[in-house]
Amino acid sequence: MAFQEADGAFHSKTYGPFRDGRAVTPLVLLALWAAPEQRGLDAAYRRGVDFLAAAGADPQAYPVYTLSTTLLALGSPRNDRHAAVREPLAAALRARQKEDGGWSYFDEPSNLSSALFAIGALRLAGAAADDPALVRARGFVERCQNFAAGEGAPDARFDDGGFFHSPDLPDGNKAGAAGTDAAGRPRFRSYGSMTADGVRALLRLGAAPTDPRVVAARRWLVAHFSADRNPGEFPARDEVRGASSYYYWVWSAAHAMRALGRQPGQELGKGAWAEPLADTLLVKQAEDGAWRNPTTEMREDDPLVATPFAMAALSVARTVISGELRSHAADAHR
Numbered sequence: 256m257a258f259q260e261a262d263g264a265f266h267s268k269t270y271g272p273f274r275d276g277r278a279v280t281p282l283v284l285l286a287l288w289a290a291p292e293q294r295g296l297d298a299a300y301r302r303g304v305d306f307l308a309a310a311g312a313d314p315q316a317y318p319v320y321t322l323s324t325t326l327l328a329l330g331s332p333r334n335d336r337h338a339a340v341r342e343p344l345a346a347a348l349r350a351r352q353k354e355d356g357g358w359s360y361f362d363e364p365s366n367l368s369s370a371l372f373a374i375g376a377l378r379l380a381g382a383a384a385d386d387p388a389l390v391r392a393r394g395f396v397e398r399c400q401n402f403a404a405g406e407g408a409p410d411a412r413f414d415d416g417g418f419f420h421s422p423d424l425p426d427g428n429k430a431g432a433a434g435t436d437a438a439g440r441p442r443f444r445s446y447g448s449m450t451a452d453g454v455r456a457l458l459r460l461g462a463a464p465t466d467p468r469v470v471a472a473r474r475w476l477v478a479h480f481s482a483d484r485n486p487g488e489f490p491a492r493d494e495v496r497g498a499s500s501y502y503y504w505v506w507s508a509a510h511a512m513r514a515l516g517r518q519p520g521q522e523l524g525k526g527a528w529a530e531p532l533a534d535t536l537l538v539k540q541a542e543d544g545a546w547r548n549p550t551t552e553m554r555e556d557d558p559l560v561a562t563p564f565a566m567a568a569l570s571v572a573r574t575v576i577s578g579e580l581r582s583h584a585a586d587a588h589r
Contacts, residue, residue: 258283258559263302269557272316279559281307281324286563288331289570304328308337312347319358322348323372330379345380348373349388355398355423356391364423367399371452371507374459384461393460398422400453401445402471410436416471417445417479417487418453429496430487446487448500450475451507458514473515480508480528482535499552502564505532509571516575529575536569 258265264276265283273279284303287296307325314321326344329337351358351373357365358373374392382389400418403409413433420427422443430444454472462469479486485504489497509532516523540546546565548555555561573579 259299259303263304263306265303265559267557267559269559270554273554273557273559275316276306277310277314277325278316278321279557279563281321281328282563283559284328285324286566286570288328289567291570304334304337308334308340312340312343317360319348319351319360319369320372322351323376326376326380327372330376341380345377345382348376352388352391355395356388356393357395357421364421365395366421366424366427367396367418367449367452367456368420368503370395371456371459374456378459384459389460393457393462396453396456396460397468399449400468400472401442402468412436413442415445415475416450416468417475418449418472419443419445420449429485429493429500430489431493444488445475446489446497447476447479447481447485448504448507450479451504451511455507455511455514464515469515476508476511476515477523477527480512482528482531495550496552499548499550499555501548502546502555502561502568503553505536505568506564508532509568513571513575525572525576529572533569533572533576536565536572540565 260266260276262276264280266276267273267279280303284300284307287300287303290296307328310325312322314325322344326341326348328334329341329344353359353365355365356370357367358369359365360369370392374389374396377386377389378384397404399420399422400416401414402416403414413436420429420443425432425441425443428443430446433442433444436442450472454469454476457466457469457472458464464470482505485497485501487497508528512523512528516527536546545558546561547558548561550556553560555564
């Protein structure tokens with residue numbers, strides 16, 4: 256716990272927007288919650304939670320991510336001593352929802368990653384899948400999927416069931432543009448981190464495992480899963496962009512693959528993804544115990560960003576390998 260400071264927060268030494276501790280502390284706490292018990296871990300976790308509870312509902316850096324992860328961390332039943340601050344956090348998150356049903360980093364168009372975090376936080380805070388805000392959110396999530404809805408025939412060039420970052424923020428789509436369809440719409444390539452996010456969002460919003468959109472996304476993830484890289488057909492110039500979100504990919508993929516593998520008759524064995532993922536992450540861990548990405552676009556070169564994602568992915572893989580089942584929402588104790 257060398258990175259934790261006296262105020263209970265984890266302050267980045269790498270990026271200015273992360274130095275106040277608001278944005279990275281909840282990521283670390285969510286990873287600590289999932290980690291195996293260690294001496295002193297509970298005390299460190301409690302100090303971090305107390306810091307978040309006192310921080311307020313108006314973060315300056317990455318506000319949607321910060322509000323969402325703070326609400327997720329404080330939403331555990333073991334943190335009921337801070338129950339009073341959950342509603343202001345949820346209200347602040349709702350206030351940032353855009354007209355199209357999504358959420359964004361700041362003031363730019365909505366993106367799927369921000370939407371996933373907000374959806375998960377609101378669901379844990381008690382919002383039902385038919386909450387009007389989440390119904391609107393589902394509309395946005397579906398716009399991010401390469402999927403032919405209604406009576407339209409799938410276009411084999413584009414409709415592979417995967418997801419992309421945003422229909423209205425072209426440069427945000429790390430795998431780039433795929434072309435223009437028959438209706439004249441710009442289309443974007445599917446890629447791993449967004450497909451994992453997309454199927455997780457659909458499930459959180461009440462979609463059944465048999466929903467055609469979930470089935471199509473599952474097919475894409477199973478066919479393209481990689482423990483070594485964020486999968487997708489990235490143009491050569493954008494390969495580094497895909498690599499920049501490697502630890503985000505393994506984090507989201509672990510959660511998605513575990514959820515998809517729970518369905519009777521559709522189990523994804525631990526050898527299909529959990530064991531290769533765990534083995535790969537352990538090889539990538541540095542001698543000081545941290546993980547770092549050599550690329551910088553997604554700030555994963557900061558160990559306080561990469562390490563929580565890697566820890567959480569490892570912990571999820573461990574539950575699949577060991578057969579253990581844990582729920583953040585139901586956990587009232589370590």
